[in-house]
Amino acid sequence: MKSFYLTTPIYYVNAKPHLGHAFTTILADSMMRFHKIMGGKSKFITGTDEHGDKIVQAAEKAGKAPAGFADEISAEFRDLWPRLNTVPSNFVRTTSPEHKKVVQDFLQKVYDAGDIYFGEYGGHYCYGCERFYTEKELENGLCPQHLQKPEYISEKNYFFRMSKYQAWLKEYIQQNTDFIRPERYRSEALAMLEAEVLDDLCISRPKSRLEWGIELPFDSNFVCYVWFDALLSYLTAIGGPQSSEFAVFWPNAQHLIAKDILKPHAIFWPCMLKAGGVSLYNHLNVHGYWLVRDTKMSKSLGNVVSPLDIAERFGLDAFRYFLMREMHFGSDASFSEDAMIGRINADLANDLGNLFSRVLPMAARYCESKIPAPGPDTELESNIKQLAVDAIANYQTLFGAFRTSHALDALWELVRALNKYVDSAAPWALFKENNSERLNTVLYVLLESMRKIALCLWPVMPEKSSAMLSQLGVQLDPETACLAGEAGSFGLLSPGSAIAAASNLFPRIDIKADSDQKPEEKSPSKKAVVPKPEMSQSVPGAIGTIEFADFRKLDMRSGTVLACERHPNADKLLVLSVDLGEESPRQIVSGLAEHFSPDSMLGRQVIVVANLAPRKIRGLESQGMVLTVESPSKLELLTTSAPTPPGGRVS
């Protein structure tokens, strides 16, 4: 019996779970369920990434200790998954004692093998950025961020000799064509390996600068930094390399990630595993982002797509179906309520739901809601049976390869064919003719096919699947279900058993009644809802409180844009001339070019931080900062509710 082990990334605990997190985890859950009813031992895991200086900073701002802070946010993630009906078999935390042991053992092993060395980090350190700069990165010897001269520090750190494995990995990926899928990401990974010589990976931070991490087993003055900590959680989740569970599941391990963390998973991780003497995972599965049309229901509020809200409004299983059907593996997909309603009405209500709601009442009327005993097939029946074989086989192949959208499409060929079959076989006519043998055959073929479809859908829509099966008089037991056998068999329903008299599992959404809540304007702007990579060091969303005195240090003014052009030497920057009521207008460089054309800025009233120290950005001096507000799909300018004279103070 083949096992199946799938991981999601461990999510960085700095923001609330959003559509992106939900999608990845629901996909992982669906895959786990799929392999389970295909008849294997199957599990997926998720978790949280809790170390690093960003967490320390976020905790400080919140006035909390890092450990307590991480506990809280980790719990928020952990509590979400059951509400989306996802059932990870383990929830790893990088702060757990088990994980610490796995990391330290692994590091020691790699260290003993000679692939970790102590080196100097060539040191222009900027305290503002809390990072080192290379000679190349400095501008006129200054930190490009702070325009200050960085201090030369020769900080020593530990390095993983990743470069040693570059040639090996390149060959491995070339030979194993489905190691990374889909193909486009495989070629991206190969491009990374061909374009440059890999730098060795810096894997430590001195405790003098960062204590919030796992101590290196061979040097107590340092903690482990980032990747040896985060990626090894995949081993921790199944007990670490020594466990019996590991022996069962690791040989069939697969990872599921969004495209933003391709490099660590496709490049760093295989090298690390090789160095640590652990066999490589089987597949790295890479999906795209969810893009969002502006779905805001209130004009005053920009609201991020919240998975729970959508699930509550449309139903959890419909939401899961939409996610699995709408995103094509590897590509980006668009989320909108229109698309959601379209899928629900067309696929679930009109096709699948209607099939159930027309067949069950017929079975009630014509054979007293009991599974009839079929007679001999005609060509109609053999065609349907052949189609069932093909559709289910295709479904299994595609689903197993993460191509859930095409898998569901393949299954729907059968759903649509069954609706046609009802029309062409016309049970109501057979009933009038008293042709009960033929009538029984038709109903049996319909009901049995519906049972197969319902079972196929369990990974995607667990609740609805169980409900459909139970209407057909079948009790679903995931442990003993055998989807693998469904393509080759027909006739599992036993004649005589009772079934439901009616069905209304997938109600149609009335678009008219619904449209009141939808926005009039349809902004075509697109932006990923998930801009920040999981498992990465992104900016904390929560900011601690400040004193009023601190606030008063800000001099914010209203101003009018007199002129605006693109920065000659940058793609994302606009150069504005803003009248703040002073003798001469201010020149302000701002990162607005992706959201506003220069012309559209002319004459606008904007709010400016006026007492920000001037600095050069890409060669041009910026004498202030234009304030904006993030909305899910774009950036909006902060402005006043009515025109005010230039220079008005914000308070």
Place this chain on the structure above:
RNA sequence: GGCAAGGUAGCUCAGUUGGUCAGAGCGCGCGGUUCAUACCCGCGUUGUCGGGGGUUCAAAUCCCUCCCUUGCUACCA
């Protein structure tokens, strides 16, 4: 700007190694049916397969070039 991936009907996408490959679903139009959730079934509609050039008896499918989109990356005080 550097690196990478893409541009096929209104929308979302199929189209292996060049030769019924110009398709599917949704949407739209007409017709039929009544078992059903105004649903289902049938028929039909729309495309110079991003532009241009080339190779070939033959290209959406190979080569060159240009345009556009997306992602990573540098610049978003």
